[in-house]
Amino acid sequence: MVIDVFLALGLVVLAWQALIGGSLFRGIVMFIVFGMVLTLAWAWLGSPDLAMAEAAIGAGVTGALIMIAYWRLRRINAVEPRDPSPARSRLALVIAVLATGLVGAIGLAAVSALTGDATAARVMNETLPDTGLGNPITGVLIVFRNLDTLLEVAVVLAAYIAARAALGRESADLPLPPAPDTPLLTPLVVTLAPLTMVVAIYLLKAGSQYPGGAFQASALLAALGVLLVLTGRVGPAAAANWLTRAGLVIGTLVFCLVGLGMLVIGAPLLAIPGIWAVYLIEAAMMISIGLTLVLLFAGAPGLSGKRS
């Protein structure tokens, strides 16, 4: 009980600080700390799914994205002090678009996690075993209420297109901070990258039975992508090649096609035929969301690999 109160108080204080923090940078740090404390709160309330989502999306990737936007803002202000407003509003827009998408995603998780003895929850617990899934949240997200999830993936897509539309082609050279020239980074990347990949795939796979799933996995992948971009192993490209574009839409597309396909063979719309479809959809979602986040971070239409 004491811990509950403590966490709640902490959250209130942090949210307040993040919103009215004296300097922007302090506000950002407060925001990230807020994300972490929220993670702890979810964990304490016994919902590791939400804790994961919050840690990965709320604190991790959003933190990184806000930081890069902050950096760009300062840089733009320094370089073109006369009329920073269009650029400013562009960036603000990108952040806000992103925030909206993320709020939606978190809301999705939050609602799907509402349990207790509510009618819906009771029915779900009776129905879940039929689906072969062990994780009720994945059940809700991919099987029972998959229309929500489908549309949420479309939200991410729309958010990205909106941000892209706002940034435009000339923003292919949106500034990125130079990679820190320290010998530590290469070994760090080399070690972290494979491990992150494995953990991400694990989270995806585990999602059907245990906490985890596409959203968390994609956030982890996005974090990896951010690391690669920051260390200069992956650079921005001026245009999105078809692979990038395909990657962006594959989540939505696969989801829709599976749903429509079921309709064609006479099953209800968006009925999920089996656990393999869950994996297929989740994998596609992971790719799309992860790629979207990395592209937003890089601020470029496409990505190109570089060997250092």
Place this chain on the structure above:
Amino acid sequence: MNRLSLLRAGIVLVLLVLVWLILDGLDSLLTGLVAAVIGASLFVLLHVPRPYHLRIWRLPRFVLFFLVESVRGAVDVAWRAFHPALPIVPAMIDHGVELPAGQPRMLLVSVISLLPGTLSADLDSDGKMLKVHAISEDPDIAVRTLQAQIAYLYGLIGTPRP
């Protein structure tokens, strides 16, 4: 890709499978293998080939050294933190680096921060000069000892003593 790289990729693969096992157990080893292969190929894409490699049998010794030193470091800093007089004497020293680029140098830079009284503060761009921030006496000795230990671990010198 030369044999050494292949070997390294193999080791990474094994390690990643191990990580998978830790995470998921034996339930779906096939997926784990796929994941590990993807991870290992990422490693192959990213890694920079170096002419030296870690001598596994010398690892326990280094780990022991590291554990003992970092516990000492922690105790030392805890003592200083709780001491009413706050007995710290911040100083900055420059220290030459003899270790080659890559893992050895990374290990030096990171582990130094865990040893008693030392903190790696900056490494110049060609990696030959390390700035060490110290809050206790004799940081030089600590750095030198660590360098020797790492060099020994990678088979660059025959003895772990400086």
Place this chain on the structure above:
Amino acid sequence: MNWLLPGLILFLLVNLLAGLWRVWRGPSSADRMMSALLFGSTSVAVLILMAEWQGIRALRHVALLVVMLAAIIAITYVGISGARDKGSETNPDRKAP
């Protein structure tokens, strides 16, 4: 023994919020980042203890996630907060009144 884990969790949380003072106070952005580091490692510890206390294995996975993200975030911080772009090397916090 029942009090031990929650007690420790609470203790670590208090600890964590004490570190908040550094974020609030600064004075440099390095200090703020440092506190974030503290938060990362303390959160991991708290998560591990919670996993033990509540018997939820997945919380350890959350801890792993936090740890992996912590490294990445730290690099982002460093890369971003202080990168030497023209004209704005100075600490932005000093601009604040």
Place this chain on the structure above:
Amino acid sequence: MSLLLDAFAALLLLIGAFFYLAGTVGLIRFPDALSRLHALTKADNIGLLSICAGSALMAGELRVALLLLLIWLMALFAATVSAHLIARRSLRDAEDSGADAGKSPS
């Protein structure tokens, strides 16, 4: 035996908590950024190790122990690299502001 093991685990957890406290105290009390970094890195690292070890003992399961080890290793990695980067950043900021002392920050 089990009692002993539990007691040992509890001890480890307490030790871990102590080091965390030390880290925080250092963070607050030490006079400059770099010194604070000392406290944080070293103390938290051992604190986490201790807690991981204690927790592993309590769980008494190899897979958990290995997972905790993995967590600790990653934390170690993250902490040292971040510490170095932060120190570097702080150092260079200090140099810059020293060099620019004559000018007003704009």
Place this chain on the structure above:
Amino acid sequence: MTEWLLFWLPLAVVLVSALAGLGIFIAGEHRPILRVSLNLAAALAKVVLVGIMGLLVMAGQVPEFNFALLPGLDFKLRADSLSMLFAVLSAVLWLVTTIYAVAYLERARDRARFFGFFSLCVTATMGIAMAGNLLTFFIFYELLTLTTWPLVVHNGNRESFAGARSYLVHTLGASVFLLVGIIWLYQLTGGQDFIAGGYLGELGLDQYHSLRIVFWLLVIGFGVKAALFPLHAWLPRAMVAPAPVSALLHAVAVVKAGAFGLVRLVEDIYGFELVQTLGLDLPLLLLASFTIVYGSVLALFQTDIKKRLAYSTVSQVSYITLGVAIGGPIAAIGGMVHLVHQGLMKITLFFCAGIFANLLGVKKIDQLDGIGRRLPWTSLCFTIGALGMIGLPPVAGFVSKWYLGAGAVAVGREWVILVLLASTLLNAAYFLPLIKRIWLNEPARAWPAEIDASRLEVFGLVGATLATTGVAVGVGLFAGHPLSPLSWVTGIVTDYFP
């Protein structure tokens, strides 16, 4: 076949000018021949169609087009005798005015816009004439407002916008009252057709209060277009429009739509009996009387020809209201027949004023000196029109005034004679000096802005004017003929006062 004809004919009569309007828009500014032919063809077609319809009505048939917008909300076009009166007037005058306008605007710009809206405006007028119930009436009434607006602003200068604004403020403001009144009535009785003697008679005493309010709401709604005091202010200001517009606006379309609405209100919705029971006839009568005198007095002080004519209209249109407000068959005949008579005379006068202005640049009264020698035919028409207005036999105006006066005596409201007398004197006071100037005064050395008009132009302008003059005299001379407006109206009125 006859069924089919009876159903579609009213719609065809209304739509023929709308289609012409659209065609004119599409033909555009740069195909004048196509445009004019289209216009004239449609006008002729309309006269023919209206003629056919008139024959049908005379044969006792009731052409009726019905389209249910919603249950209880019908769009209904129906040709009864009263409709035909107005429809024939509109159709004939449209034809004449079109000829006049083509000639008048020979040198103007934006003619496609002008003639397009002109045709639409006629559509609206025809719709008002044929409206079978209040909803339909309202629809076309508003359409009329909308389609006349572009005509008023046609010149595109500051005064025309001021005039148009005043016009809109008045008409749209009035439409608010009208709409509320209509909906209120629909609440009370549902959407019923116009019927001789009104359909509100069955409502009980408890509704009388509502009925009184509704009556005044509708009077306001119609009174603005009918330029009833104090809602008349827009009319003189709208004189900035080109002469054919003034002619049509003041002779037929707009003011007559208002007056026609008042007739429908008193005779076909409430029924005079109910109006009397509610005690509404006297206030309406007083209002009309006052407007008659007031308009005439103001006309006296105008120096601009068109303005003087406009105030004259304010006064003359109220004769119609006066006629229905007096009550009794004779006065009703006088009022309704004035709908036609005043239309013919006033359009003649405006045509003449337009010719004066267009050919010679004469716009002020003091510029009229001796114009009779320069433009004898036009001046003759003007003179006849003016005399008709004063009420001199045998021109049409006399017949109306005679019936009005006789009707007033018949119902025991002799004082109305005084009003008529005053009005006649005033009419004479403001028209006779003009006639004197035209014929007796020496012409000035040069006309203000004489143009070198082509023969065709002059022929169109003067021809149209002569035609209307002829008809105006004709309906007065042959008032006893079974096809004359007077006979027609008498037939109508026997329905109202059986």
Place this chain on the structure above:
Amino acid sequence: MVAEALACLVLVPVVAACLALVLPGRWRWLAVAAGLLPLPLAMAWLTGELGREGLITVAVAGFEAPLGIVWRLDGLSAVLVWLNIIIALLVGLHAAAHYPADKLNGFRFWPLWLLLSGAMNALLLSADLFNLFVTLELVTLAAIGLLVVDRKPQAMRAAVRYLLLALLGSLFYLLGVALVYGQTGTLDLYQAAGVLQPDLLGHTALVLMTVGLLVKAAIFPLHGWLPAAHGNAPGPVSAVLSAMVVKVAVYLVWRLWLWLAGDWAIPAGLTMLGLLGALAIVYGSLQALVQQRVKMIVAYSTVAQLGYLMLLFPLLGLVAFQATSYHLLSHGLAKAAMFLAAANLLTRLGTDQLGDLRGADRRMPLDVFTLALAGVSILGLPPSGGFIAKWLMLQTALAQGGWLWVGVILVGGLLAAAYLFRVLAVLCARPVACPELPVSGKADQLTSLVALGLALAALAAGFVPAPVLKLLATAWPLGGAP
């Protein structure tokens, strides 16, 4: 078949949006066509079916509420889906002629357009409170993306403001949804309706959701973001924003108050909402009267016209429901036409500053005519859809003796006349100089004709209201007039 047709309405545009991003070159046009053209066919079939059945429900993924999401097509949804389809097709056609290919393809117009129409359909079909939230998010984000496709600085700023407020609105709504779920254990609107009690919690949830939606619907006094956004958006986008995007938020408020809380009897709340609408009408019209740009005038006109939709609450009844719904429909058509015509003026004359547009009717007669025609419906003058709506509104207001509402409706009409004729007067004024237009291409003609078509549709709505109103009547949840 029903499920197929419903799925077509939602998923086909979404799939087409994906394909429009991925496919190369000309194939993109095919994707766009394939995404939009089946919609009217599917809806036509559904409408027939709806006429027979009265209500169409489909459990998505085969799971009935409370576990799954249920799609529910009733008369109201059907009318709005039709409006959406018409707008998507016609305004889309306008955009295709209006924009060069590089602004349409790639991460620009088409994918967002398709996503928007799919999301709109999903929103209108959904009977699930949380699913409604998600669709609302998708609608908002796609709309914001469209708002900035031209990358005009003013549009960007407006978009930021819109987005932040919309986000706030979403959060409020979500909070309310959580409360409802906590109370009732279901997210299905119709299931919750039977369970949710008019106690403190229920009222709080209702108020939270309503406030959130009113922000998105830009109902006075939460309208601040709308004029800048709608006035600065690219032409086709302004059209869809005003015609559909804000409307669906109002539509949701209706659903909440009449379906979810239909039997609560909270006259104070209903009157309050009506008063907001009345203020919106007056304030929006007055603002429109003083604007100097055509698009801003049209945008403020939207603020005002949205107010009418709120009059459903105080007038509560079948006729009022039909009237406001019909107003929604005809205003959607007319306003889209207006924005498109204004956009044509802006594109081809280079300005929409009122002062610079004197004599525009000589150069672009068709577009000025369109503005006027659409204006007829906006004014509520006959013969137009707006007139039918106004007539019915006045009828029910009079029947209830609601003189305040009668006054508001009438004053609103007069003010609308004032601001619209102000524009028309300038457009028809004699120009200072009359430079000839460059010869207009086919594309320009097409843009004008599309706008005209929409305006004519708004007028046509005045002639055939009966079937639509009948369809609407089947959806009315509260029984006969109170």
